[in-house]
Amino acid sequence: MKSARAFLILITAVIFLISLQVESLAQNQVNTCIECHLELDDELLDPAIKFAEDVHNKEGISCAGCHGGDPTEEDAELAMSEKNGFRAVPSIREIPQFCGQCHSDPAYMRKYNPALPTDQLGKYWTSQHGQKIKQGDKNVAQCISCHSVHDIRKTSDPRSPVYDLNVPQTCSSCHSDADYMASYPIATDQHADYQESVHGIALLKHKDTGAPACNDCHGNHAATPPGVASIGRVCYQCHLAEGELFNVSPHKTAFDDLGEAECSSCHGNHSIRPLTDEQVGVGDESLCATCHSEDDAGYEAAKAMKQALVDLSETYMEARELIDEAERKGVGVSDEQFALLDVRHSLINVRKLVHAFNPDTLISSAERAMEAADEVHQAGISAVVEVKNRRKGFILFTLVTIVLMALVIVKIKQIERDKVK
C-alpha cells in the first residue's frame, strides 16, 4: 500500500515536470530569422530591428509570412532553403504581386481586418506607377516606396509615411526631386505650390486632416492625373454645391466645347489660393477678365455680380466690427452674434452662387441677404450707442455722488463746529 502511494506521487511529479518543460519550450519558441539577423550588419541587420514595430509582426505574421522558410530551423541554410518555401528579396517588379498575394485575397484579409480594401493591386496596375513598372521602369513607386518596409504601420498611425499629414511629403520625396524626375515629362513644383495653397495650409499648418492631400484628388493606389474630363468630378467630391451650380451654368457647355478643364481653368490646381471677392468682376485680380472683355455680356455679368458681393460683404464686415466693439466694451450681444452668423452663411451661399454664372439669381439672393445684413448692422450701431450711453450715465452718476459726498462733508463740519461752540 505504501509503495503504491509512493508510485502515485512519483507519477504525479513526473507529469508535472514534463508539463513544465513543454510550457517552457512553447514560451521559448524562437524566430531564428530575427536571432540570426540581429548578429548581422547593415542592410541584413536593419529588418530585424525594424520589424518589432511592423503591423504584420503585431498581427502575429512573422518573417516567414512573406518570405517563407522555416523560422524554427537553427541551421541558416535549412531555414532559408527552397525546400522550406523560402522566397528571397523580391525584385522591384515583383513587389506589388509579393504584397498582393495576401492583400488581394479577401478571404485571407478578413481574418485580420475585414474593413481593409483588397483592391489595391488591381488599382495599382491602372496607375501611372503600375503601368510604368510593367514596362520595366524600376524608378517608379511600388508598395514599399510609400508604405516603407519591415516597419510598415497602419495608415492611421501618425508615424506612417502615408498618414494623412505625411502624404504630401511622401509623394514629394520623388516628385519634387528634379534629378530623379528628369526622365519624366512632369513638373516638380507641385509640393511647393501645394504648401502655399488653401488645401496645403489647412492640412499642413492647421493639421486639418479633412483637407485634401495628393491622394484625395489623384487617388492613391490608382494614382494618376485626373485629366480635363474628370477634374470637375474630383473637386465636386467636396465642393458639391459649386459642382451642381456649374453643371447647369452656361459655362458648362462653353468649357466642354473649348475642351477647358472645369474648376482648374479658373482656380488652378496645386496652388489654389484663398478666394476673395476681387477674383470676381473685371478688376486686376479678376479671374473672369481672363477670358471676358468689355464688349461681351459675360463682362457686364461679372461686374454686376462683383458689385452685389462687395456690397453685402462690406455691410457684413462693418456690422461685425460694430458688434465686436460693443462686445469688447461689455454689451451683451449674443443675439446679434447669432444674427451675424446667419448673414455670414448667406454671404458664403451668395459667393457659391457665382458658379451658376447667372447675375439675376446671385443679385436676388444677395438682396435678400442684404436685408438681414442691414438689420444686424443697425443692431451693431445700437449696441455701440448703448456703450456710449452707459458711459455718459456713469459720468452723471459720478457728478451726483460728488455732490452727495460734498453735502455730507459739509454736514460733518457743521456738526463738529456746533459741538465746539
Added chain:
Amino acid sequence: MRGLINWLAERYQIDQLLSFAKKKDVPIHKEFVWYYFGGIALFLFIIQVFTGILLLLYYKPGADTAFESVQFIVTKVKYGWLIRSIHSWSANLMVLAAFIHMFSNLFARTYRKPRELTWISGMFLFFLSMGFGFSGYLLPWNELAFFATKVGTDIAGAVPIIGEYMLVFLRGGQDVTGGTLSRFFGFHVAVLPGIFTLFLAAHLAIIQFQGMSTPLHLEGKIKRKMPFFPNFMLRDLVVWIGVLNVVALLAVFFPWELGVKADAFQAAPAGIKPEWYFMFMFQTLKFLPAEVFFIEGELVGIGGFSLAGILVVLLPFIDRKSSRGIKHPLVTILGVLAVLFIIAMTIVGYTIE
C-alpha cells in the same frame, strides 16, 4: 422726525436703544483710516443683498437654464447688465475689504482681551464670504466656473477619510452636474445668508457693546474720541458713496464677462483659474511636489492651510502676550510673511502658465 421719535418713545423704551447707539466712541489717532474697512465690507455686503435679490427675480438655477437666464439678464433685462456686474464686482471688493480689515486688526492686535469673540466671529464671516464666492462663482454655469468648481471640489475630495463624503456632499454625486448647481444655489441664497446674518449681527452687536478698539501700540496714547453716531457714521457714508462710485466705474467700464456655457463633455479649457482669493492656495498646491516626506504633496498643502486657518481663528488664545500689553514680534513677522506670500503666489498664479 422728532414727532415720530416721541410717538415711539411713548410706547417703547427707545430712549434706551438710542443711548445704547450713542454710547459708542471712535478713538482718533494716526491709524484711524483702518477703521473704515470693516464698514466698507459691510456696505459691499448690503449691495450684495440688494443686487442678489434683484438677480433672483430672473435667475433660474439648472444646467439647462442657468446660463441662459444670466444671458437674458445681461442682454434683455433693463439694467440687468449693471446689476449683475455690480454683484460680481462688489463680491470681489467685499472679499478684498475683508482681507484688509482682517490683516489691519491682526497687526493692531485688536483681537486681544476682551475682543476675542469679535475676532472669531469676524474670521467666520471671512470664511463664509469665501463660501459665498465659491458657490456664487458656479451659478452662471459657464465653462471656467464649471471646471474651476470641478478642481475646487476635487481638492476637497483629497482630504483623508472625510474627503470622499465632502466631495459627494458638495457635488450632489460623483460629478459636477446640474445637481451641484442646485445645491450651490441653495447654499448661496439660503444657507450662507442665514448663517452670515447671525454672525454679522453678533459681530456688530459685540462691537457696539465693547466700543471701537484701539491698536495695541497706541493704547494709553489716545487723547481724543469722536461719537460713532453721527460723526463717524457720516464719515463712513462719504466713504461708502465713494466705494459705490468705484463699483459703478468697474461695472460700466469692465463689465463682468459671462463666457461660454459649460459643457461637461468638452475637454477642460486651458488656463482654468479659481477666483483670485483662492489663487494663492491653488498655486501653492500646484507647486508642491508629488510627495513630501512620504505624504502626498496635495495633502500636505491642504493640511497646512487648514492648520494655518485654525491657528488664525484661535490667535487671541495663542498670542496671550497681547492681552498683557506686550506686542509679540512673531505675530507681526508671520503676518507680514503671510501677506507677502499671498500677494506673491497670487501674482505667480496669474502670470505663470
